Amino acid sequence: MAFTPLAAxxxxxxxxxxxxxxxxxxxxxxxxxxxxxxxxxxxxxRTGEPAKINVMVVDQDDSAISKAIVAGFGADRNLKLTSxxxxxxxxxxxxGRTAVAVIVPKGFGEAAGAAFFGDGAKxxxxxxxxxxxxxxxxxxxxxxTQHVMEAVSKEMFGGAQGRKYVEQTLPQVESSATxxxxxxxxxxxxxxxxxxxxxxxxxxxxxxxxGITMPYSVKEEAMTSGANVAYNGYAHSFxxxxxxxxxxxxxxxxxxxLLERQRGLWKRLRSAxxxxxxxxxxxxxxxxxxxxxxxxxCFAFAMAVFGVRISGSVAGxxxxxxxxxxxxxxxxxxxxxxxxxxxxxxxxxxxxxxxMVMLGGxxxxxxxxxxxxxxFTLIVPVRWAVxxxxxxxxxxxxxxxxxxPVIALLGFAALFALVAAIRxxxxxx
Amino acid sequence: MAILDVRQLRKxxxxxxxxxxxxxxxxxxxxxxxxxPNGAGKTTTVSMIAGLAAPDGGEVLIAGKRLxxxxxxxxxxxxxxxxxxxxxxxxxxxENLRFFGALFxxxxxxxxxAMASTLELVGLADRARDLVKTFSGGMKRRLNLAxxxxxxxxxxxxxxxxxxxxxxxxNAIFDNLEALKRAGKALLYTxxxxxxxxxxxxxxVVIDHGKVIADDTLGxxxxxxxxAGxAGxAGGAKANLETVFLTLTGRSLRD
Numbered sequence: 001m002a003f004t005p006l007a008a009x010x011x012x013x014x015x016x017x018x019x020x021x022x023x024x025x026x027x028x029x030x031x032x033x034x035x036x037x038x039x040x041x042x043x044x045x046r047t048g049e050p051a052k053i054n055v056m057v058v059d060q061d062d063s064a065i066s067k068a069i070v071a072g073f074g075a076d077r078n079l080k081l082t083s084x085x086x087x088x089x090x091x092x093x094x095x096g097r098t099a100v101a102v103i104v105p106k107g108f109g110e111a112a113g114a115a116f117f118g119d120g121a122k123x124x125x126x127x128x129x130x131x132x133x134x135x136x137x138x139x140x141x142x143x144x145t146q147h148v149m150e151a152v153s154k155e156m157f158g159g160a161q162g163r164k165y166v167e168q169t170l171p172q173v174e175s176s177a178t179x180x181x182x183x184x185x186x187x188x189x190x191x192x193x194x195x196x197x198x199x200x201x202x203x204x205x206x207x208x209x210x211g212i213t214m215p216y217s218v219k220e221e222a223m224t225s226g227a228n229v230a231y232n233g234y235a236h237s238f239x240x241x242x243x244x245x246x247x248x249x250x251x252x253x254x255x256x257x258l259l260e261r262q263r264g265l266w267k268r269l270r271s272a273x274x275x276x277x278x279x280x281x282x283x284x285x286x287x288x289x290x291x292x293x294x295x296x297x298c299f300a301f302a303m304a305v306f307g308v309r310i311s312g313s314v315a316g317x318x319x320x321x322x323x324x325x326x327x328x329x330x331x332x333x334x335x336x337x338x339x340x341x342x343x344x345x346x347x348x349x350x351x352x353x354x355x356m357v358m359l360g361g362x363x364x365x366x367x368x369x370x371x372x373x374x375x376f377t378l379i380v381p382v383r384w385a386v387x388x389x390x391x392x393x394x395x396x397x398x399x400x401x402x403x404x405p406v407i408a409l410l411g412f413a414a415l416f417a418l419v420a421a422i423r424x425x426x427x428x429x
Numbered sequence: 430m431a432i433l434d435v436r437q438l439r440k441x442x443x444x445x446x447x448x449x450x451x452x453x454x455x456x457x458x459x460x461x462x463x464x465x466p467n468g469a470g471k472t473t474t475v476s477m478i479a480g481l482a483a484p485d486g487g488e489v490l491i492a493g494k495r496l497x498x499x500x501x502x503x504x505x506x507x508x509x510x511x512x513x514x515x516x517x518x519x520x521x522x523x524e525n526l527r528f529f530g531a532l533f534x535x536x537x538x539x540x541x542x543a544m545a546s547t548l549e550l551v552g553l554a555d556r557a558r559d560l561v562k563t564f565s566g567g568m569k570r571r572l573n574l575a576x577x578x579x580x581x582x583x584x585x586x587x588x589x590x591x592x593x594x595x596x597x598x599x600n601a602i603f604d605n606l607e608a609l610k611r612a613g614k615a616l617l618y619t620x621x622x623x624x625x626x627x628x629x630x631x632x633x634v635v636i637d638h639g640k641v642i643a644d645d646t647l648g649x650x651x652x653x654x655x656x657a658g659x660a661g662x663a664g665g666a667k668a669n670l671e672t673v674f675l676t677l678t679g680r681s682l683r684d
């Protein structure tokens with residue numbers, strides 16, 4: 001391969017790229033802007049405090065149990081609670097200002113207490129929710145279960161309603177005609193013991209009554225690059241957006257090659273004593289250099305502004321970046337080989353790039369995909385690129401974590417280059 | 430020995446036979462006009478000579494050596510001036526020439542010297558650093574010519590090099606070509622402008638339906654037509670080239 005023509009092609013393509021201000025802005029500034037936005041969404045709290053869900057509660061019961069439920073909601077670190085009237089709550093949810101509203105209807109406490117021990121009808125809690133925020137509904141439902149169980153059990157095991165329930169139950173048991181004398185005796189003995197326990201405790205349940213509580217606590221540890229290293233969502237968003245826009249830049253490189261053909265420039269290139277390998281290599285090399293610059297600038301910004309770190313292997317990061325760049329630049333050459341005209345190639349490749357980045361986890365992580373789709377996306381090069389960059393940044397995996405993505409990306413690059421070389425229209429007649 | 434010897438070139442695109450056994454020669458210091466109606470096979474013939482397309486049959490000899498393969502050193506002896514303005518508009522004239530020169534292996538002082546002399550020849554030395562997109566159509570045509578001349582080829586293939594230029598630029602290009610001919614370059618010139626061929630060509634090759642139907646000097650072609658007798662040409666007067674061309678290729682429209 002002749003060096004002088006190769007170097008000239010690379011130099012020329014770099015000059016052309018940087019002479020196009022629009023391309024430079026789209027390739028460097030737009031991914032930074034979009035990645036910053038996505039990063040702020042997915043980054044999570046840097047203080048350790050979770051984002052609170054806006055919840056409204058309507059207490060129409062005003063019982064000890066309903067008050068305890070409202071107090072439990074108010075103390076929960078995941079919720080931002082507001083008390084309101086039913087109509088206000090309904091309107092707020094409809095307008096999207098509140099994710100969920102919980103209405104505790106009149107008589108709820110008494111009915112819940114009866115249903116807790118006996119076979120009384122279960123009262124309903126009404127939940128009004130914003131259908132576009134189903135995830136928050138699920139969270140609120142879980143939190144509500146915990147607080148309702150605590151409030152009801154606490155009241156029934158130590159509160160006035162529990163005492164009243166025992167007092168009402170004793171004569172019912174004594175007069176029961178359906179129980180055997182032995183069963184009746186055992187149950188009366190138990191209820192009198194409970195009554196004795198209540199009589200010794202201060203009226204109103206006392207502070208010792210705790211009701212049912214969660215029988216375990218959880219120690220959560222985010223598996224990031226190290227202990228006490230918070231997850232940095234910007235690392236993922238900059239990887240995703242960087243890959244997306246370098247693919248756009250390289251698709252544009254392919255379209256430019258088609259425009260070069262349209263303008264007769266390939267006649268000049270082909271009239272020179274330069275091999276096909278040199279011509280394609282020149283395009284791939286210049287594309288790869290531009291791609292590397294895009295990845296480099298994106299991550300330099302993310303490091304300087306958002307504290308993203310290469311917590312894994314620097315050499316691994318460099319290898320993944322180079323492999324990404326080669327995959328993207330050969331994709332560009334493939335566009336030129338398969339494209340009929342610049343206009344159609346531009347439309348088709350925009351769709352192809354968007355599909356690849358969507359399936360590859362550049363917008364949202366692939367773990368939220370169904371299992372079959374997660375497997376399917378292994379055939380999408382962007383998936384390997386994003387996984388590789390994630391592994392070298394916030395996951396903090398060493399050089400070994402770069403091996404599979406690098407091999408996969410180089411495999412895609414080789415495949416793209418091979419198809420491009422075979423399908424490229426070399427003849428200019 | 431002819432500097433360019435085209436022997437029995439053939440090229441098909443599917444069922445269409447574009448070039449069917451075309452043969453002619455070109456001597457140093459000679460300009461041959463390659464004429465033919467649209468779709469006659471001129472551009473395909475030029476493409477095969479320039480190495481842009483591989484012939485299905487026949488061969489192209491450059492100074493007696495068969496041209497074969499993309500990297501054949503014989504391609505350095507051929508310069509192409511395509512019909513399109515094959516230039517990078519966002520680069521300056523110098524940057525364009527630097528790139529095209531490098532493709533032919535020129536670098537350093539040799540490339541600088543070649544750029545200076547060709548820009549001087551085509552009258553663009555004072556606009557060398559300007560972006561091509563700021564040039565007029567005529568200036569672009571002259572730069573297109575310079576790009577084909579940069580590596581000092583023995584043979585220059587010119588595919589309609591004056592399309593869309595004003596009379597001044599066309600005249601300047603003619604002066605350049607005549608200077609090149611005097612310098613011993615061999616020029617193959619395709620055009621639809623008969624008066625250009627009349628002015629410049631030492632010999633004229635007429636192609637139609639992929640075959641050479643005439644290969645002679647202007648005088649020889651005129652004599653042939655006069656012998657046959659043409660309506661509208663007075664007895665003893667010489668037919669102009671357009672009349673000769675229409676007589677040889679017919680008056681039916683070609684698309």
